[in-house]
Amino acid sequence: MLHLNDVQLFVEVSRTGSISAGGRQLGLSPAAASAALKRLEGRLEAQLFERSTRSLRLTQAGEDFLGYCSQSLQLLQEGQAVLHKGREGLGGEIHLGAPSDLGRGLLDEVLEPFRARHPQIRIVMHLSDGLHDLYRHPIDLVLRYGALRDSNLVARKLCDNERVICASPDYLARHGRPQSVEELARRNCICFYRDGELFDRWRLVHEGRQREVRVSGDRAADDGALVRQWLLAGHGIGYKSRLDIRCDLRDGRLVDLFPDARCDASPLFAVYPSRNYQPARLQALLGHLQQAFADAP
Numbered sequence: 001m002l003h004l005n006d007v008q009l010f011v012e013v014s015r016t017g018s019i020s021a022g023g024r025q026l027g028l029s030p031a032a033a034s035a036a037l038k039r040l041e042g043r044l045e046a047q048l049f050e051r052s053t054r055s056l057r058l059t060q061a062g063e064d065f066l067g068y069c070s071q072s073l074q075l076l077q078e079g080q081a082v083l084h085k086g087r088e089g090l091g092g093e094i095h096l097g098a099p100s101d102l103g104r105g106l107l108d109e110v111l112e113p114f115r116a117r118h119p120q121i122r123i124v125m126h127l128s129d130g131l132h133d134l135y136r137h138p139i140d141l142v143l144r145y146g147a148l149r150d151s152n153l154v155a156r157k158l159c160d161n162e163r164v165i166c167a168s169p170d171y172l173a174r175h176g177r178p179q180s181v182e183e184l185a186r187r188n189c190i191c192f193y194r195d196g197e198l199f200d201r202w203r204l205v206h207e208g209r210q211r212e213v214r215v216s217g218d219r220a221a222d223d224g225a226l227v228r229q230w231l232l233a234g235h236g237i238g239y240k241s242r243l244d245i246r247c248d249l250r251d252g253r254l255v256d257l258f259p260d261a262r263c264d265a266s267p268l269f270a271v272y273p274s275r276n277y278q279p280a281r282l283q284a285l286l287g288h289l290q291q292a293f294a295d296a297p
Helices: 004-016 019-025 030-044 060-085 100-104 106-117 169-175 182-186 224-232 242-250 280-295
Strands: 049-051 056-058 092-098 121-127 141-145 153-159 163-167 191-194 197-199 201-206 209-214 238-241 268-273
Touching: 004 019, 004 030, 004 060, 019 030, 056 060, 060 092, 092 100, 092 280, 100 106, 100 121, 100 224, 100 238, 100 242, 106 121, 106 242, 106 280, 121 280, 141 280, 153 280, 163 201, 163 242, 182 209, 224 238, 224 242, 238 242, 268 280
Parallel strands: 092 121, 092 141
Antiparallel strands: 049 056, 141 268, 153 268, 163 238, 191 197, 201 209
């Protein structure tokens, strides 16, 4: 049987990167904290940290174990909150992962009413256009575009979405508007790395035909917010999620180059680990996100 204090210490040491700092959070001396970690490793029969005189870092086993420990402690905290305050007094942390452009734009706006309604809940944002690993990292919920690949995760569809071929009015004034999809192959197109692969084949249904064009250009990035920044600055043509640029399209900062076309669908999902019990604060956030994105224009 594992001791709860040892698990709490393991999480604090992982967070601070220091045995002495993690021990201080629980009122333990460095020697007592070190002994407790060794006791935990002995019970698990696994080495959780690689130690040296100058550094302390998680082993692969430690990274795997950390996610489960963080979730367990969060569930215990949630249980205490429900017992003492009821569901109206929700508190604690939610670690939320999201694509960079969505997180800085629409998502942040959507979360403001939730923050105001639940001031005791602290939402920690993890923004990245790479895939978040919900098993190795203490992330409770991730928003993702596109179909779910991991059958061990649960996905709730938040809204439909599609990609848009777009450019700024400044770019079009200098280079002219493409007259055909095929012309994109000769234009400076800003490409995006998706899951480590260059996304340079753009597909759409236009004038009743399925089209695919391979594009290239002098800029590429694995960060959607940077791609949007380049588009707004007039550096080329891009293929962006409509959710990410909806305000730019509405206000005329970007132009949909083929408004009568149907581009790749890219629906937005809320994804989280499969388990029998979800903390009440996470259930509340999921419900808020579903309603907010259903109402989003």
